[in-house]
Amino acid sequence: MASAFSHAVVAVALSKGFRIEKTGIRSFLLGIFCAIAPDLDVIGFRYGVQYGDVWGHRGITHSLFFSAGLSLILTLLFYFRSPATLMSRAFLYLFACGSSHGLLDALTNGGLGVAFFSPFNTARYFFGFRPIAVSPIGVHQFFTERGAQVLISEFKWIWLPSLVFVAAVSLFERLLCRKRKD
Numbered sequence: 013m014a015s016a017f018s019h020a021v022v023a024v025a026l027s028k029g030f031r032i033e034k035t036g037i038r039s040f041l042l043g044i045f046c047a048i049a050p051d052l053d054v055i056g057f058r059y060g061v062q063y064g065d066v067w068g069h070r071g072i073t074h075s076l077f078f079s080a081g082l083s084l085i086l087t088l089l090f091y092f093r094s095p096a097t098l099m100s101r102a103f104l105y106l107f108a109c110g111s112s113h114g115l116l117d118a119l120t121n122g123g124l125g126v127a128f129f130s131p132f133n134t135a136r137y138f139f140g141f142r143p144i145a146v147s148p149i150g151v152h153q154f155f156t157e158r159g160a161q162v163l164i165s166e167f168k169w170i171w172l173p174s175l176v177f178v179a180a181v182s183l184f185e186r187l188l189c190r191k192r193k194d
């Protein structure tokens with residue numbers, strides 16, 4: 013996995029693309045939750061679930077199916093009274109946050125691949141290009157040399173691209189605004 017901090021950073025950056033930040037802190041928090049929720053599957057290790065199982069780490073909770081289901085439930089729960097346009101935007105945002113998790117994990121250099129299409133196809137996938145150093149599962153392991161390497165790698169391959177994305181969207185919005193005024 014990539015670290016929870018980095019998954020959260022991507023959720024915040026994506027909020028800019030979906031212009032969801034104008035709907036308040038609730039959307040941010042839900043987006044961050046969707047982005048980090050797939051790694052709750054590590055709880056299964058305590059109960060004997062094997063890494064490669066359907067419910068194992070990077071299994072079904074990392075799939076597009078799970079992301080769509082979680083996004084749908086949260087949208088219905090938290091945007092029930094919102095206009096349809098906001099509801100659909102919120103769903104797409106939450107789905108993007110949830111799906112970004114598996115995409116990032118498939119760019120890491122360790123563990124098993126990601127079961128993107130579970131439960132229909134339980135094969136595990138990685139991308140051909142895997143520059144992100146895999147994150148340790150325990151928090152205490154971040155305070156080691158390897159933890160520092162992971163954070164540097166994530167800064168380079170997740171945080172910086174996220175900043176560039178936010179800057180590019182902001183620039184695009186400004187240009188669009190200026191064009192409308194002309």
Ligand SMILES: [Zn+2]
Pocket residue numbers: 013014050051070074113117
């Ligand atoms: Zn993960």
